[in-house]
Amino acid sequence: MIEPDEELTPAASPWSRLREAVGVVLWSSFLAACLETMLFFAWFDPPLLSHDDFPPAWLAQRPTAYAVGFFFFWCCSAVAAAFTAYLIESGPHASDVPAKPQQ
Amino acid sequence: MNAQLHAPEHSLYAAQQKIYPREVTGRFARLRVAAVLVLLGIFYGLPWLQWDGRQAVLFDLPARKFYIFGITFFPQDFFLLTWLLVIAALSLFFFTALAGRLWCGYACPQTVWTQAFVWMERLAEGKRAQRIKLDKQPWTFNKLWRKSLKQVLWISFSLYTGYSFVGYFSPIHGLAEGITQFSLGSWETFWVLFYGFATYGNAGHMREQVCKYMCPYARFQSAMSDRNTLIISYDAKRGEPRGSRARGDDQLAKQGQGDCVDCTLCVQACPTGIDIRRGLQYDCIACAACIDACDTVMDKLGSPRGLVRYSTQAQLDGKATRILRPRIFIYAMLLTLLTAGFGYAVTHRMPFDVDVLRDRNALYRTTSEGLIENVYSIRIINKDQHPHAFQLSIDGLPNATIDTDVPQPVVAGGAVMTVVIRVRVPEGQEHGGRDIKVIAKAIDRPALHVTSKARFFSEP
Numbered sequence: 160m161i162e163p164d165e166e167l168t169p170a171a172s173p174w175s176r177l178r179e180a181v182g183v184v185l186w187s188s189f190l191a192a193c194l195e196t197m198l199f200f201a202w203f204d205p206p207l208l209s210h211d212d213f214p215p216a217w218l219a220q221r222p223t224a225y226a227v228g229f230f231f232f233w234c235c236s237a238v239a240a241a242f243t244a245y246l247i248e249s250g251p252h253a254s255d256v257p258a259k260p261q262q
Numbered sequence: 263m264n265a266q267l268h269a270p271e272h273s274l275y276a277a278q279q280k281i282y283p284r285e286v287t288g289r290f291a292r293l294r295v296a297a298v299l300v301l302l303g304i305f306y307g308l309p310w311l312q313w314d315g316r317q318a319v320l321f322d323l324p325a326r327k328f329y330i331f332g333i334t335f336f337p338q339d340f341f342l343l344t345w346l347l348v349i350a351a352l353s354l355f356f357f358t359a360l361a362g363r364l365w366c367g368y369a370c371p372q373t374v375w376t377q378a379f380v381w382m383e384r385l386a387e388g389k390r391a392q393r394i395k396l397d398k399q400p401w402t403f404n405k406l407w408r409k410s411l412k413q414v415l416w417i418s419f420s421l422y423t424g425y426s427f428v429g430y431f432s433p434i435h436g437l438a439e440g441i442t443q444f445s446l447g448s449w450e451t452f453w454v455l456f457y458g459f460a461t462y463g464n465a466g467h468m469r470e471q472v473c474k475y476m477c478p479y480a481r482f483q484s485a486m487s488d489r490n491t492l493i494i495s496y497d498a499k500r501g502e503p504r505g506s507r508a509r510g511d512d513q514l515a516k517q518g519q520g521d522c523v524d525c526t527l528c529v530q531a532c533p534t535g536i537d538i539r540r541g542l543q544y545d546c547i548a549c550a551a552c553i554d555a556c557d558t559v560m561d562k563l564g565s566p567r568g569l570v571r572y573s574t575q576a577q578l579d580g581k582a583t584r585i586l587r588p589r590i591f592i593y594a595m596l597l598t599l600l601t602a603g604f605g606y607a608v609t610h611r612m613p614f615d616v617d618v619l620r621d622r623n624a625l626y627r628t629t630s631e632g633l634i635e636n637v638y639s640i641r642i643i644n645k646d647q648h649p650h651a652f653q654l655s656i657d658g659l660p661n662a663t664i665d666t667d668v669p670q671p672v673v674a675g676g677a678v679m680t681v682v683i684r685v686r687v688p689e690g691q692e693h694g695g696r697d698i699k700v701i702a703k704a705i706d707r708p709a710l711h712v713t714s715k716a717r718f719f720s721e722p
Contacts, residue, residue, distance in 0.1 A: 174471060174474075179475050183475065183476060186476040197343075202337070204326065204337075207619070221326070222447070223449065226453075
């Protein structure tokens with residue numbers, strides 16, 4: 160027998176604008192951070208970067224440097240992505256109704 | 263991967279309506295189950311595979327070496343990874359042009375893990391109708407233990423996923439020991455938790471919302487697909503006008519009613535909550551659950567299957583579908599060329615590499631014998647499986663002599679060795695700086711040599 164459920168799946172209501180923005184910013188910057196981390200550490204070996212006192216010895220260890228580097232890149236990319244999202248969202252759009260000239 | 267999104271869910275935003283995908287059985291459901299089992303089997307099984315006495319696939323980041331079966335890769339082979347990513351992107355173009363969003367429906371990690379999480383949810387909370395009822399109930403003991411069981415299953419599975427993921431970067435046997443003896447390194451613990459949390463958030467909570475809001479592929483799929491691309495579609499010509507009817511009832515059909523009985527099972531089965539009868543939508547991840555749902559109904563009604571089916575726009579318009587078309591040929595040709603090139607590059611890779619680092623402390627020094635001396639650290643990388651002895655020499659600097667503690671360094675297979683050399687020329691011969699080349703030649707394979715540029719400094 161075919162018995163449709165008593166109620167339909169409620170149509171998925173969309174994510175709020177803010178939630179979508181947070182998701183997209185974190186996600187796109189995550190992808191960028193992965194790429195940046197790979198590229199950066201493919202060229203630079205953390206122990207070889209260490210020079211005199213900087214970066215400190217604990218940071219020059221590879222597992223720490225990779226992790227700190229990854230989160231550093233993620234933060235920087237997220238700032239850029241959030242800034243972009245904010246400027247696009249809050250800026251004037253071509254479709255906006257032009258303001259009436261002042262008399 | 264960014265499960266952090268979940269933290270503010272309840273405080274900042276209005277709660278979102280939940281989707282309860284209905285369970286379906288059928289051809290494509292079986293195919294999807296098979297895909298999930300195979301892919302998850304590979305993911306969880308691969309780190310345990312041994313090869314030549316070590317883990318077969320290990321991206322040993324602390325040692326900066328990637329082991330993939332018999333081959334060892336070094337950071338210097340980075341271009342191969344880039345190449346591989348280009349091949350992967352092109353394959354996605356090729357398969358999308360040919361068969362639509364196969365990737366989304368069957369192979370994307372987001373879909374695969376979501377499936378696994380949905381199964382666990384069903385095990386704990388029951389079928390769709392039971393889950394809707396359960397969520398509406400007040401907190402009874404029944405609800406409490408079912409919800410707790412689901413969380414226990416989800417969290418354990420997520421943690422095991424995190425553990426397996428870290429097992430690709432740190433030997434998995436060592437990790438297992440570390441966990442059982444409570445001696446796991448702090449970064450390893452962190453990444454297990456991080457990846458576990460990301461799995462939990464993405465597959466347990468966000469699910470197809472990731473496809474809708476965060477996946478760029480859904481947005482640019484139109485650039486890859488055309489009228490001959492395989493899509494999942496509802497045959498409106500056959501289905502409309504829709505309306506309910508009983509099995510074997512031909513009266514309504516004679517009056518012009520279509521085959522769709524408006525049972526809405528296709529909508530209930532959809533994990534993204536769309537109605538396929540409204541036509542192709544970018545939310546559709548092509549999981550084919552609606553096809554299975556509709557086929558079941560058509561079977562029961564005694565009507566032919568395929569009211570919702572894999573089809574193409576051309577076919578729906580009553581034209582023939584062209585599989586072999588220019589873009590398919592172009593993608594296939596590029597893909598073949600790139601793959602063949604990649605295979606050649608991997609198998610004919612130069613097995614050695616050499617890096618030169620100048621001594622940072624002094625540009626040059628005058629020895630007691632009146633020679634100008636520059637000091638370099640030479641890193642010799644042997645990507646081969648066997649050890650080799652190397653002979654170092656200098657090109658581009660007349661009368662140069664090399665002084666080193668290890669005249670013929672022997673580098674083990676898959677290893678890196680650093681040798682310090684002191685390059686000397688008579689005083690007064692050179693002024694300022696000069697570009698030189700450091701050459702490393704394998705003694706047993708003189709045809710193969712690698713060079714690296716360096717700079718030699720003397721008094722101005």
